[in-house]
Amino acid sequence: MSERQAEQRPGGSYPAHFRVWRGDADGGELRDYEVEVHEGEVVLDIIHRLQATQAPDLAVRWNCKAGKCGSCSAEINGRPRLMCMTRMSVFTRAETVTVTPMRTFPVLRDLVTDVSFNYTKAREIPAFVPPADLGPGEYRMRQEDVNRSQEFRKCIECFLCQNTCHVVRDHEENKDAFAGPRFLMRIAELDMHPLDAAPALGLDRRRTAQDGHGLGYCNITKCCTEVCPEHIKITDNALIPLKERAADRKYDPLVWLGNKIRRRTE
Amino acid sequence: MATGIEPAPQSGPTGVRDASRAAIPARHLRTDRWWLAPAGTAAGLLAFVVYSTWRAFANADYYHAPYVSPFYSPCLAANCHPMRGGPNWEVFGSWWGLSPALLILIFPLGFRLTCYYYRKAYYRGFWASPPACAVAEPHRRYTGETRFPLILQNVHRYFFYFAVLVAGVLTYDTVLTFRDDHYRWGHMGLGSLVFLANIVLIWAYTLSCHSCRHIVGGRLRHFSKHPVRYRLWGWVSTLNARHMQLAWASLISVAVADFYVFLLAGGAFEDPRFF
Numbered sequence: 001m002s003e004r005q006a007e008q009r010p011g012g013s014y015p016a017h018f019r020v021w022r023g024d025a026d027g028g029e030l031r032d033y034e035v036e037v038h039e040g041e042v043v044l045d046i047i048h049r050l051q052a053t054q055a056p057d058l059a060v061r062w063n064c065k066a067g068k069c070g071s072c073s074a075e076i077n078g079r080p081r082l083m084c085m086t087r088m089s090v091f092t093r094a095e096t097v098t099v100t101p102m103r104t105f106p107v108l109r110d111l112v113t114d115v116s117f118n119y120t121k122a123r124e125i126p127a128f129v130p131p132a133d134l135g136p137g138e139y140r141m142r143q144e145d146v147n148r149s150q151e152f153r154k155c156i157e158c159f160l161c162q163n164t165c166h167v168v169r170d171h172e173e174n175k176d177a178f179a180g181p182r183f184l185m186r187i188a189e190l191d192m193h194p195l196d197a198a199p200a201l202g203l204d205r206r207r208t209a210q211d212g213h214g215l216g217y218c219n220i221t222k223c224c225t226e227v228c229p230e231h232i233k234i235t236d237n238a239l240i241p242l243k244e245r246a247a248d249r250k251y252d253p254l255v256w257l258g259n260k261i262r263r264r265t266e
Numbered sequence: 267m268a269t270g271i272e273p274a275p276q277s278g279p280t281g282v283r284d285a286s287r288a289a290i291p292a293r294h295l296r297t298d299r300w301w302l303a304p305a306g307t308a309a310g311l312l313a314f315v316v317y318s319t320w321r322a323f324a325n326a327d328y329y330h331a332p333y334v335s336p337f338y339s340p341c342l343a344a345n346c347h348p349m350r351g352g353p354n355w356e357v358f359g360s361w362w363g364l365s366p367a368l369l370i371l372i373f374p375l376g377f378r379l380t381c382y383y384y385r386k387a388y389y390r391g392f393w394a395s396p397p398a399c400a401v402a403e404p405h406r407r408y409t410g411e412t413r414f415p416l417i418l419q420n421v422h423r424y425f426f427y428f429a430v431l432v433a434g435v436l437t438y439d440t441v442l443t444f445r446d447d448h449y450r451w452g453h454m455g456l457g458s459l460v461f462l463a464n465i466v467l468i469w470a471y472t473l474s475c476h477s478c479r480h481i482v483g484g485r486l487r488h489f490s491k492h493p494v495r496y497r498l499w500g501w502v503s504t505l506n507a508r509h510m511q512l513a514w515a516s517l518i519s520v521a522v523a524d525f526y527v528f529l530l531a532g533g534a535f536e537d538p539r540f541f
Contacts, residue, residue, distance in 0.1 A: 021290065028288060077297045078400055078401075079296060098295050104282075104287070106286035107287055107289075113288075142490035169281065169402075171407070172281065172286075192487060194488050216412035216417065219395065219410050220382050221389050221390055226399050236506065244480035
């Protein structure tokens with residue numbers, strides 16, 4: 001039994017070794033802390049205890065502590081996760097827990113990053129186009145027609161998928177061209193929406209996904225799906241179907257021919 | 267550039283070591299054995315590539331009545347072993363002098379090479395792009411599937427159509443295994459079971475394909491207007507959730523079926539007959 005494991009205290013608490021990144025845009029370092037851990041706690045509890053007892057100036061973004069607001073995204077032992085949904089019981093008591101900010105976005109301070117890249121990308125996606133012949137309250141959709149989109153609506157915008165995607169994580173220069181999995185999923189959601197009237201306005205979401213939002217950069221290595229705290233099958237249910245839809249438009253002469261003939265017949 | 271936005275070349279450290287990001291020198295801070303999955307995948311795929319290359323070029327020991335190796339079926343050249351009632355279709359005539367397996371293997375190879383699961387597997391396992399989630403890749407530039415040659419991955423659906431035809435022929439071969447070595451019907455050997463397991467896995471893998479899922483119903487906007495296609499899409503989606511497992515299982519089963527024929531043809535043992 002290790003020395004730390006032997007240090008169990010009354011009530012099941014124990015001291016854990018944490019390494020937390022401290023710094024800002026000018027530089028920083030991983031600092032070591034010894035923090036008390038109680039049974040049933042999550043990493044965010046420990047960060048709060050650290051703030052309360054040893055590092056009152058530690059910056060951390062959080063809100064609901066229930067895995068629904070998507071604020072406390074960070075990297076724990078190198079893996080992108082929500083701090084509030086990572087139980088301390090997944091680590092051994094002797095293990096050092098390393099907490100850093102997300103490494104894809106510019107750092108502001110300590111565990112807080114500037115995620116405005118995502119808001120810029122969100123604004124670039126054309127919104128839902130209401131059908132011209134229906135007013136508010138008149139939309140009627142069958143459940144089977146909206147099931148696919150509803151899975152994507154579970155997104156809490158924690159941006160862990162954007163953070164882990166190697167297209168922008170490892171290549172800063174791709175940020176202009178690539179919308180990232182969260183926003184390609186948004187395009188898929190709208191393209192699958194039974195009432196979206198974008199085609200009537202001449203907006204081809206399938207073509208723009210490839211030409212304007214960088215769908216071709218995605219090499220479907222599924223990291224976005226692996227890290228999603230809402231367990232959305234981003235790759236299988238959004239990105240690959242969107243790639244297939246883009247292939248319909250751009251790379252499949254048979255579909256192109258079929259559409260031409262159908263349009264002429266109509 | 268397909269997106270119309272040419273990424274500006276970056277000088278100095280980029281990626282996770284970019285000046286704007288948290289100053290952490292390590293490429294990654296993962297403490298688990300993240301390298302195990304890509305290393306295992308690469309080793310598995312490499313083993314299959316070595317085995318199938320040897321067997322495809324061997325041009326021998328691929329037929330032992332009533333079994334024909336799936337690597338050599340359908341046989342499209344005249345230099346094939348005559349297989350009674352078997353898949354001898356001399357489309358390429360007698361000018362083809364190399365192994366006939368090379369003619370047909372292009373199609374299953376193309377299907378698997380452009381498959382969405384295998385793409386993930388070899389991008390991670392062989393190209394380290396990325397090696398694992400949140401582990402920095404070693405490449406300075408990345409354009410993904412926006413340019414030649416990787417833009418050709420978009421032809422996956424055409425390889426799917428060919429894969430369906432090949433699976434149809436392999437189904438026919440499996441039916442032929444219910445003969446004995448004198449071509450009399452109503453018999454079964456251990457090889458019939460091997461072929462049966464193989465063809466079930468081949469069909470399950472082929473039908474679980476993402477392109478198949480798109481073609482049968484995924485491309486629709488209104489499932490409610492196409493109830494039959496919606497039902498089919500649901501079935502394919504169920505299979506699709508197991509696409510990775512089916513990809514590996516069918517890869518192994520096709521190699522096992524070929525190896526079984528190789529052993530029989532080489533006289534290593536006699537096919538145990540059930541009836």
